[in-house]
Amino acid sequence: MGFEGIGAAVRRKEDQRFLSGSGHYTDDINRHGQLYAYIRRSDRPHARIIAIDTKAAGAMPGVAAVYTGADMQADNVGGLPCGWQVKNKDGTPMAEPPHPVLAVGKVRHVGDPFAVVVAESRQAAKDAAEKIAVTWEDLPGTASIADALAPGAALVHDDVPGNLCYDWHIGDPAATDAAFAQAARVVKLDLTNNRLIPNAMEPRAAVGDYDRTTGEHTLYTTSQNPHVIRLLMGAFVLHIPESRLRVVAPDVGGGFGSKIYHYAEEAIVTWAAGKLGKPVKWTAERAESFLSDAHGRDHISSAEMALDAEGNFLALRVKTLANMGAYLSTFAPCIPTYLYATLLAGVYKTPVIYAEVKAVFTNTVPVDAYRGAGRPEATYLLERLADVIAHETGIDRVSLRQRNFIPADAFPYQTPVALQYDSGNYQATLDAALKAADWAGFRARRAAAQTKGKLRGIGISTYIEACGIAPSAVVGSLGARAGLYEVANIRVHPTGSVSVFTGAHSHGQGHETTFAQVVSDQLGVPFEQIEIVHGDTEKIPFGMGTYGSRSLAVGGSAMVKAMDKIIAKGKRIAAHLLEASVDDIEFKNGAFSVAGTDKVKTLAEISLAAYVPHNYPINELEPGLEETAFYDPKNFTFPAGCHVAEIEIDPDTGVITVVNFVAVDDVGRVINPMIVEGQVQGGVAQGIGQALLENAVYDGSAQLVTGSMMDYTMPRADDLPSISVGTETTLCTHNPLGVKGCGEVGAIGSPPAIINAVVDALSDYGVRHIDMPASPQKIWSIVRAGRSRAAA
């Protein structure tokens, strides 16, 4: 065994299980006597439910029950709650229309669930569901933000005027206006951030179980945060006390945010299992995933930067319209506000900023956090704007960025949009990325491409994000209805092996490896003797789960706090056994020693003494060696970095090939460089997907056109270049590990780097901006227009 502590590229423990097909996912769970739920979903974008006739369905063979929204209401089932309340400019709360588990009165998007059949087999449930007869009154529907805001637009919720969820702002409008009035120049850019469909490899699934003898409900679900689901579903929807509700999120095959939220199906199976006294299982088909997993992004923005004559950023003004979909998903309101507009300073020292955000209901699948969540939208806006500024002022795009960077000696740095950055060195990541990408040699590569008839472009993005979410009091003051600390319980067993019970949840991130590395490093226990337990509310203390790149920054910090307690207690036991003063005991490499002597007790010896307390300071200390710590972060963490993309265009077809991609990120201390590299590569793949391929398209009547993989383009291996990943480290100053988080940087930094490269490649064709995805058809139109202009 080599070094397996912090900084080692240890192979992922969990991969043995995942790669050999022995992972245990929700759909692998089958309970005795289990029934199957099939959900009828609306195929209409917007319609009034005049009547639902379930009689014929109920009479089908093998059917245990057919339920509608009315049945759930009659049973006092609550609506799906929203976990964040954003306030309007005038201080009034946002519109928060009810979100029934099964639609009542109206359906509001294609995919909206309105009835469920529970039967002995999936097939029987599906057969019966077809027999549910509905009388509809179709209503006009729209997927477009602009149409939903237009005067006289049909209302998604009858009691939400103008389809406006909230009209929010941040920053100083007067100071911004004043700066604009003095500007030497103003550069404007309108842009959209395309709607994405997450598509985790594992579709969502849920199994509800009910034990008549104890009255205990169990929900197995594909979730990133089982305790959050237990809290929301127990308290608001089904009114089950925590002591009677267990939520288990076993192996989960990818989440990317889409498995944070409390979904209707979780409540349906739990409730139906209780009603029927039998386990009930539901597994999404891929087509259902497209229509029911929360989507991501979907912004329309206009931005303008005020500049002085030298290209210094004086003020930024941003107006954004954000699509919420038909209902508020669990954390939807905070994404285009506190995770977006607060990031509009970026890595720049823009002194004043004013941003206005309107959130709008439309007849579409609800939109919520998707890898990056708000921060990719902010980064895309800023980094596209920076390139347009460079283009229009004639200032080199790298120099423009450098000139406006927050300098390395300016930390802690207070931005004009609420955040305080603790540390960073943007010049360092920039320099490393430019070097790795051979920015200086680009001209020659462009010329070489030209001789082959190809247009080559290079693009850069210097980004920042806020993660490690978040100080509970801060987010509470901003409208969060939850605390965002994390918890760890560390149990040192009698012979010195260790179990860690963490509130973070791994759905592909490799926590079983990185967390064990941290514990091995700090406690000196061999890596293979450390077990990481997560995902079961019956086993772990109340934790908040994994999203927003928070697991290590917040969950890891809780682990360190718990280990500190273990070490403190161990020192007292060691002092007793070694007959020394506690102050003289040192802990190093898994052993307690009396300073300056060779008197030593290993952690295993101390632990054995704690569990077999024959010779033990029993009057002062409890037996056992197990500690729990809750860690509430002091601030967000601020990973940042520089991405460089190089692309080639085939002008005859418009096809773009990404020929090189370099990411240099500052993610704070690196626990496992191999896992960081994997996380960044995965994020970049999704970012390239957004920039070039992915787009959720609704038609004019709000039908989802890209409802399957036949039309929705997920990035595949052959769409991607080999992605070079580097790190430059400044430590986070306010958490014990100095870590910042690496889960989202790839998806945040990459889209503007790609689009900047595409625009660069087309610089001779008079193009200023291209909306994502930069599809071959769009590129071909630009090339064609450019060529016909040149010919004219």
Added chain:
Amino acid sequence: MYDFTYLKPSTLPEAVSLLSSDTEAKALAGGMTFIPVLKQRLARPTKLVDLAGLGLSGISVAGGKVRIAAMTTHMTVADSPDVQKAIPALAKLAGGIGDKEVRHRGTIGGSLANNDPSACYPSAVLALGATILTNKRIIAADDYFQGMFATALEPDELITAVEFPVPEKAAYMKFPNPASRYAIVGVFVAKFPTGARVAVTGAGQSGVFRHAAMEEALGKSFSPEAVGNVPTDAENLNSDIHASAEYRAHLIGVMARRAVAAAG
């Protein structure tokens, strides 16, 4: 999917009689198209007659013709040294269909019976002037394709094999749909002593079609330059979120030029 009876006959006449005695019975080849249709409950056959037991697979080359039996998979065609030697363009086309899993199951007979307007094989069959052999008759390529998902096949008629004349040269160029990887535009060009044939798939509103203007141009000079500027009328072409009719018309030109260049 809905319930059905699965049958696997071992002779062709048996299979045909199962199909002709029940109009709701359907043939199953590789299932790569048909199984998804069943899973989405878009079809409700009474019986599935699996053609895998009929001995209908294999490739032979004789008398200037390549004969591929109906149940031969795309992978077998792609990997066949005989096809690679006689009509390399055909092997290459088969190797570019779908993904590996699809190529191991999907068959030439299934593809042609289905006649998806963006499938690859129809362009090869039409451009090479192949003949479709069925349990009843021989159908010339020019008579076989009758519009989107429509063919000359009768309900109880089964494709048994396809016979391709060996051209002097040929090539297929596909511009794939970025999501499905089927053809947004696929152009197959073939040069015979009697002239050139060009077939376009993916683009036409009525499925695969021959491009008369390009054939004429190539008949005069089989060169990329000859075909590159032959325009295609966008009028009868498909339009979708990935490609407008105009863009498709343009791509037909580019793919044709590249196909001719690749044919050498």
